[in-house]
Amino acid sequence: MNSEFNIAVHCLTLLSLKEERMANSEEIAKSVCTHPARIRKVLGLLRKQGYVTTKEGVGGGYLLNPGTEKVTLGDLYRLLARGSLKPSWCSGGEELPCEVASNIEGIMDQIYSGGEAALERYLDGITLTDVINQIEEAGSAANPT
Amino acid sequence: MNSEFNIAVHCLTLLSLKEERMANSEEIAKSVCTHPARIRKVLGLLRKQGYVTTKEGVGGGYLLNPGTEKVTLGDLYRLLARGSLKPSWCSGGEELPCEVASNIEGIMDQIYSGGEAALERYLDGITLTDVINQIEEAGSAANPT
DNA sequence: AGCAACTGTAAACCATATAATTACAGTAAT
DNA sequence: ATTACTGTAATTATATGGTTTACAGTTGCT
Numbered sequence: 001m002n003s004e005f006n007i008a009v010h011c012l013t014l015l016s017l018k019e020e021r022m023a024n025s026e027e028i029a030k031s032v033c034t035h036p037a038r039i040r041k042v043l044g045l046l047r048k049q050g051y052v053t054t055k056e057g058v059g060g061g062y063l064l065n066p067g068t069e070k071v072t073l074g075d076l077y078r079l080l081a082r083g084s085l086k087p088s089w090c091s092g093g094e095e096l097p098c099e100v101a102s103n104i105e106g107i108m109d110q111i112y113s114g115g116e117a118a119l120e121r122y123l124d125g126i127t128l129t130d131v132i133n134q135i136e137e138a139g140s141a142a143n144p145t
Numbered sequence: 146m147n148s149e150f151n152i153a154v155h156c157l158t159l160l161s162l163k164e165e166r167m168a169n170s171e172e173i174a175k176s177v178c179t180h181p182a183r184i185r186k187v188l189g190l191l192r193k194q195g196y197v198t199t200k201e202g203v204g205g206g207y208l209l210n211p212g213t214e215k216v217t218l219g220d221l222y223r224l225l226a227r228g229s230l231k232p233s234w235c236s237g238g239e240e241l242p243c244e245v246a247s248n249i250e251g252i253m254d255q256i257y258s259g260g261e262a263a264l265e266r267y268l269d270g271i272t273l274t275d276v277i278n279q280i281e282e283a284g285s286a287a288n289p290t
Numbered sequence: 291a292g293c294a295a296c297t298g299t300a301a302a303c304c305a306t307a308t309a310a311t312t313a314c315a316g317t318a319a320t
Numbered sequence: 321a322t323t324a325c326t327g328t329a330a331t332t333a334t335a336t337g338g339t340t341t342a343c344a345g346t347t348g349c350t
Contacts, residue, residue, distance in 0.1 A: 059296075
């Protein structure tokens with residue numbers, strides 16, 4: 001699947017773990033390990049969903065909105081990676097003189113949709129809070145008090 | 146995901162619907178709408194699993210083995226497209242001095258594995274027979290008796 | 291007002307992944 | 321032997337995805 005889903009989870013987790021709940025695209029890009037422009041693109045979409053607020057200008061950046069921790073990975077999947085199961089190339093073709101060739105596409109489409117539904121149900125069971133908790137656990141295991 | 150999974154479903158369905166349960170790579174390639182060499186590659190893998198028998202030489206081709214209709218799409222997924230959920234690019238990195246960056250990869254890995262398990266469970270519920278039946282229904286709807 | 295530090299967005303560029311094609315050795319029927 | 325197949329690897333073409341550049345728009349600061 002699409003890696004923007006991965007980036008979104010990363011960014012939101014990162015913001016949540018900062019005391020200020022805020023960072024700019026350059027700082028986030030360093031953690032995600034990509035270019036700031038890419039972060040701005042993904043966070044632009046998250047802003048449209050109300051998950052973050054952006055502040056332009058000096059001292060600006062991205063601020064995590066309250067309640068965003070309740071968002072599920074399913075929500076993020078649907079926003080950023082929906083449809084990723086179906087390959088860009090598929091077999092057959094409507095116009096071919098073969099019962100299988102002309103009908104397989106519709107049938108496979110249904111199967112991909114069903115698979116996607118199963119995947120979404122699974123991702124709906126995971127919240128950002130869950131991911132954040134796991135990061136904290138992993139961190140405290142590395143530096144036990 | 147990988148389109149070889151799609152090709153495998155197509156080929157096996159096609160063979161099953163032929164009276165002789167047999168066809169050569171050129172014929173199959175026309176229906177799938179790809180190059181014969183690609184069909185040979187995929188069917189070579191299916192042969193190793195015992196789903197088809199190949200016959201080389203004149204008059205040769207691929208013969209569907211008895212019982213292959215019981216195979217599930219999950220079986221074919223595992224054989225041809227396992228691991229397709231995780232994107233080739235992922236965020237973060239072990240070495241980065243950031244709690245999120247250094248731990249996210251392992252956590253996302255688990256999530257992708259879980260998603261894949263959910264997907265497999267869904268695909269395990271669909272047999273080749275189901276697909277074959279749907280093709281036949283679609284065909285008879287187009288040409289009612 | 292003017293500068294500096296940000297975001298928003300699109301375009302150009304580059305790397306990687308995927309499919310098509312070519313090529314040829316091996317095998318079997320006639 | 322010849323012909324019609326498969327097996328498989330190498331090559332080429334194309335599509336996708338990520339990086340980078342560029343620049344306009346916004347805001348805080350002096």
